[in-house]
Amino acid sequence: MPRPVTLVLGAAAFTGIANAQQYKLVDNFTEENFFDNFDFINQTDPTHGLVNYVAAQTANNQRLAGYYSGGVYLGADHTNQVSSDGRPSVRVESKKTYNHGLFIGDFAHMPEGCGTWPAFWTYGINPTWPDGGEIDIIEGVNAQETNAMTLHTGAGCSVTMGDVHSGTNLTTDNCNDNEGKNGCGEHSTDTTGYGSGFNAKSGGVYAMEWTSESITVWYFPRDSIPDGVLDTDTPDTSNFGTPAAQFIGGDGCIIDDHFMNHVIVINLTLCGDWAGKVWDEDSTCTAKASTCNEYVENNPDAFTDAYWLVNSVRTFEQTSSSKRDIPKPFTA
Numbered sequence: 421m422p423r424p425v426t427l428v429l430g431a432a433a434f435t436g437i438a439n440a441q442q443y444k445l446v447d448n449f450t451e452e453n454f455f456d457n458f459d460f461i462n463q464t465d466p467t468h469g470l471v472n473y474v475a476a477q478t479a480n481n482q483r484l485a486g487y488y489s490g491g492v493y494l495g496a497d498h499t500n501q502v503s504s505d506g507r508p509s510v511r512v513e514s515k516k517t518y519n520h521g522l523f524i525g526d527f528a529h530m531p532e533g534c535g536t537w538p539a540f541w542t543y544g545i546n547p548t549w550p551d552g553g554e555i556d557i558i559e560g561v562n563a564q565e566t567n568a569m570t571l572h573t574g575a576g577c578s579v580t581m582g583d584v585h586s587g588t589n590l591t592t593d594n595c596n597d598n599e600g601k602n603g604c605g606e607h608s609t610d611t612t613g614y615g616s617g618f619n620a621k622s623g624g625v626y627a628m629e630w631t632s633e634s635i636t637v638w639y640f641p642r643d644s645i646p647d648g649v650l651d652t653d654t655p656d657t658s659n660f661g662t663p664a665a666q667f668i669g670g671d672g673c674i675i676d677d678h679f680m681n682h683v684i685v686i687n688l689t690l691c692g693d694w695a696g697k698v699w700d701e702d703s704t705c706t707a708k709a710s711t712c713n714e715y716v717e718n719n720p721d722a723f724t725d726a727y728w729l730v731n732s733v734r735t736f737e738q739t740s741s742s743k744r745d746i747p748k749p750f751t752a
């Protein structure tokens with residue numbers, strides 16, 4: 421039998437591994453390959469936005485999408501008045517699907533302003549929404565100044581909140597998106613993390629880690645990105661510091677039963693079920709027009725800043741050595 425000291429060391433190492441998830445790079449989507457790896461979704465917006473999601477060639481011809489300034493530009497039309505057909509915009513989805521992993525998005529700019537509803541998110545394509553789950557990493561509407569991170573699932577997923585930045589709290593522990601429910605959200609109070617505050621700092625980095633135990637989001641403003649986030653192929657999330665949001669599955673939510681086969685999505689819709697519905701509650705926006713649709717139809721100039729500029733989206737998987745195994749039995 422090993423001496424007791426071996427057992428103590430083994431136990432300590434096991435705890436360490438549980439927190440320190442080592443990753444290795446899988447995909448590096450940048451100005452060199454982004455559009456080879458994402459599809460344009462040319463469909464009606466299911467959230468009823470005043471938007472016309474155009475196909476790839478149209479988007480590029482109309483300068484709504486392309487490689488630009490060292491990154492990937494994705495935006496809405498900002499030159500034409502539009503009718504109720506909607507303002508041209510884009511929604512792109514990764515060709516690959518993912519189960520678990522670390523996803524790091526580095527954005528120089530995100531869409532901002534009244535009428536906008538941008539999102540950087542993932543969702544399960546099989547089974548169909550919401551049963552494959554949805555993870556909203558960056559999302560908000562109108563002149564909102566802070567980011568909302570949200571999970572949407574089928575019935576039977578109740579989470580708890582981890583140790584996150586002070587000010588963040590959980591809207592509800594029930595992530596079910598059926599029966600008129602809206603998922604479970606953690607809303608940041610950091611005004612550098614969304615919209616104009618984010619853009620004023622030349623953006624920043626959002627990282628999302630998805631394991632069997634939890635779903636965690638970190639935000640790093642451009643001027644405080646720690647070493648080991650962008651400058652490595654093998655990030656270790658135990659060095660990422662306090663997250664902006666963390667949803668822990670525990671007994672209430674078997675994460676692997678509710679989140680699977682996710683694609684990565686970046687979209688920009690306008691008005692619709694969120695931005696349009698809360699227009700009246702946003703004094704900055706109501707001062708500009710009486711309804712969201714009226715504003716979006718008649719004010720192309722207002723959408724000059726309604727674009728994403730993506731430096732990179734990178735994906736990582738856990739290295740097998742860091743996957744949590746059952747501790748090895750002692751050999752006799």
Ligand SMILES: *[C@@H]1O[C@H](CO)[C@@H](O)[C@H](O)[C@H]1NC(C)=O
Binds near residue numbers: 448450452652653
């Ligand atoms: C990702 O690709 C870019 C070029 O598009 C390169 O500069 C960068 O070093 C790559 N990053 C990693 C981690 O491989």
Ligand SMILES: *[C@@H]1O[C@H](CO)[C@@H](O)[C@H](O)[C@H]1NC(C)=O
Binds near residue numbers: 465466539559
């Ligand atoms: C855009 O993204 C948000 C992300 O939460 C999503 O709810 C909405 O349906 C999306 N609009 C579409 C389908 O493009």
Ligand SMILES: *[C@@H]1O[C@H](CO)[C@@H](O)[C@H](O)[C@H]1NC(C)=O
Binds near residue numbers: 478
């Ligand atoms: C698809 O894109 C074309 C142009 O690229 C556009 O005319 C059409 O309205 C789009 N269809 C939908 C359903 O968004």
Ligand SMILES: *[C@@H]1O[C@H](CO)[C@@H](O)[C@H](O)[C@H]1NC(C)=O
Binds near residue numbers: 587588589609
């Ligand atoms: C959530 O946060 C807001 C402001 O940050 C606070 O007013 C509210 O009381 C909090 N709710 C809970 C349930 O902690």
